[in-house]
Amino acid sequence: MTAATLRRLIVIGLIALWEILPRTGFIPELFLPSLSSTLAAGWNEGSEYGHALAVTLYEVAISMAFACGGGILLGAIVGSLPRPRILIMPMVSSLYAVPLVILYPVFTVWLGIGSESKIAFASIYGFLPTMLATAAGIQTIDPQLLLAARSMGATLSQRLVRVIIPAAIPTVLSGLRVGGALVIVGVVVSEMLISSAGIGYLISRYRTILDSPHVFAGVLLVLAMAIAFNAVIKWIERKAAIWQTGSRAGQRAADEITAGAIQPAT
Amino acid sequence: MQPLANITPLKPAGAIEVRNVGQIFRTTTQDVVALEDVSFDVKPGRFVVLVGPSGCGKSTLLMMMAGLRQQTSGTITISGAPIPEPDPNRVGVVFQEASLFPWLTAEENVEFPLALRRVARNERRAKARDALKLVGLDGFGKRHPHELSGGMKQRVSIARGLVQDPPVLLMDEPFAALDEQTRMTMGDELLRIWAATGKTVVFVTHSLTEAVYLADEVIVMSPRPGRIVDHLQVSLPRPRTYEMLSGDAFGSLRDRIWRHIRKSA
Numbered sequence: 455m456t457a458a459t460l461r462r463l464i465v466i467g468l469i470a471l472w473e474i475l476p477r478t479g480f481i482p483e484l485f486l487p488s489l490s491s492t493l494a495a496g497w498n499e500g501s502e503y504g505h506a507l508a509v510t511l512y513e514v515a516i517s518m519a520f521a522c523g524g525g526i527l528l529g530a531i532v533g534s535l536p537r538p539r540i541l542i543m544p545m546v547s548s549l550y551a552v553p554l555v556i557l558y559p560v561f562t563v564w565l566g567i568g569s570e571s572k573i574a575f576a577s578i579y580g581f582l583p584t585m586l587a588t589a590a591g592i593q594t595i596d597p598q599l600l601l602a603a604r605s606m607g608a609t610l611s612q613r614l615v616r617v618i619i620p621a622a623i624p625t626v627l628s629g630l631r632v633g634g635a636l637v638i639v640g641v642v643v644s645e646m647l648i649s650s651a652g653i654g655y656l657i658s659r660y661r662t663i664l665d666s667p668h669v670f671a672g673v674l675l676v677l678a679m680a681i682a683f684n685a686v687i688k689w690i691e692r693k694a695a696i697w698q699t700g701s702r703a704g705q706r707a708a709d710e711i712t713a714g715a716i717q718p719a720t
Numbered sequence: 721m722q723p724l725a726n727i728t729p730l731k732p733a734g735a736i737e738v739r740n741v742g743q744i745f746r747t748t749t750q751d752v753v754a755l756e757d758v759s760f761d762v763k764p765g766r767f768v769v770l771v772g773p774s775g776c777g778k779s780t781l782l783m784m785m786a787g788l789r790q791q792t793s794g795t796i797t798i799s800g801a802p803i804p805e806p807d808p809n810r811v812g813v814v815f816q817e818a819s820l821f822p823w824l825t826a827e828e829n830v831e832f833p834l835a836l837r838r839v840a841r842n843e844r845r846a847k848a849r850d851a852l853k854l855v856g857l858d859g860f861g862k863r864h865p866h867e868l869s870g871g872m873k874q875r876v877s878i879a880r881g882l883v884q885d886p887p888v889l890l891m892d893e894p895f896a897a898l899d900e901q902t903r904m905t906m907g908d909e910l911l912r913i914w915a916a917t918g919k920t921v922v923f924v925t926h927s928l929t930e931a932v933y934l935a936d937e938v939i940v941m942s943p944r945p946g947r948i949v950d951h952l953q954v955s956l957p958r959p960r961t962y963e964m965l966s967g968d969a970f971g972s973l974r975d976r977i978w979r980h981i982r983k984s985a
Contacts, residue, residue, distance in 0.1 A: 599819055602813070603832075605786055605813040605815075606806065607806050607833065616835075620823045621821075621823075
């Protein structure tokens with residue numbers, strides 16, 4: 455049996471257990487409603503969940519654009535210029551150790567409890583790993599490649615477009631994977647804390663009235679969102695498969711990030 | 721007005737003149753003299769090897785001949801003109817690590833210097849194919865570097881250095897990272913390519929055997945500050961063969977270089 459089939463069997467087994475354990479009364483439905491009752495709860499309140507999903511996806515999309523765009527841009531600057539690096543990196547690294555969620559109440563004071571405060575929080579939350587990965591990716595480019603390009607008469611802009619960017623792509627992608635996942639976390643968590651819409655808000659509201667099937671329906675949606683995001687990143691990585699085998703240094707940095715050597719505080 | 725390329729150079733294409741060249745690395749604490757008063761000539765089509773202990777500045781000298789670094793004093797001319805910046809039409813460079821771009825195929829790597837100059841795609845393809853054929857990699861153009869062996873990567877790197885047909889090829893310890901057998905084979909391959917193209921080759925190495933085996937002339941350098949301590953002619957007949965390695969002529973040349981290096985070590 456291959457590892458892939460085994461993995462699939464485990465997932466199927468877990469889904470089956472989710473249905474069987476609550477149904478046989480082994481686990482009370484309050485703690486874990488069966489899969490079918492969860493799906494039914496979600497289905498019956500379809501429009502409510504649909505609306506919440508739209509709000510959450512909107513917030514995720516905007517935050518993703520800020521976090522990834524800003525992270526790549528600033529990471530590229532910090533990675534390639536020593537002066538801003540000396541200035542900014544120590545601050546960013548210490549900021550990374552701060553549980554950023556403490557900022558969220560402040561954002562609600564500044565921006566209200568609508569989408570803006572979630573977007574602000576999730577953007578900052580996802581921005582840091584993206585920026586750090588991009589900076590690492592650019593710093594670890596093999597200097598021999600740049601020297602070779604220069605020996606062939608490449609100008610500064612040609613070196614940027616034809617060497618630095620393609621060589622940094624594997625590390626940037628793994629940064630996006632972490633950053634994007636954190637954006638989803640950031641949006642959902644902030645919705646659960648203080649808000650009036652979104653999936654996080656629904657989960658939180660149904661929890662207060664002990665309506666477990668509806669809570670789990672929300673959880674399922676968040677799960678689906680994370681899986682979909684992962685699939686998109688995997689697709690991009692496959693598209694860039696050749697680049698993945700890119701600079702060894704870049705690959706090493708990428709491995710470190712995916713292996714969790716760089717992990718945020720929550 | 722005549723285009724620049726048509727101006728007849730003072731020296732024939734491929735001639736190299738190094739005159740009183742010095743290089744000082746300035747650090748915050750002190751100035752380090754890397755090279756001092758280095759002068760030599762290379763006639764077109766010659767195979768010259770620079771040899772010397774680590775830190776003697778032989779790679780630095782090569783980088784200056786490639787226009788990748790400017791000397792502190794003295795002049796260097798390639799085909800009669802100074803080389804203030806890299807110019808792949810005049811000088812091709814091959815590095816120790818093959819320095820191929822891993823996201824490009826072998827063919828695209830060879831095309832790279834042409835692409836920088838916006839040469840038309842068809843012409844690029846054709847020239848890259850010819851260069852790959854010259855180095856014995858016909859049919860490997862579509863492979864990526866990670867699908868090639870160390871020796872093949874260096875072949876691609878040589879093809880890239882030659883694709884614009886420069887009269888001079890500079891090689892900075894190109895086979896240092898290869899295993900012994902591959903290294904011997906690549907030496908023979910390089911001599912074949914050199915004979916077929918008639919390029920001027922300046923080759924930096926640590927290996928005395930490699931130096932004598934490949935060279936018309938060997939320039940021996942001392943450790944920091946790098947100076948030329950000997951400039952010897954290798955009069956062994958060509959083509960060079962493996963049997964020559966154990967001959968007396970070969971041995972005495974290698975001993976002569978070794979004595980210089982041992983003295984300075």
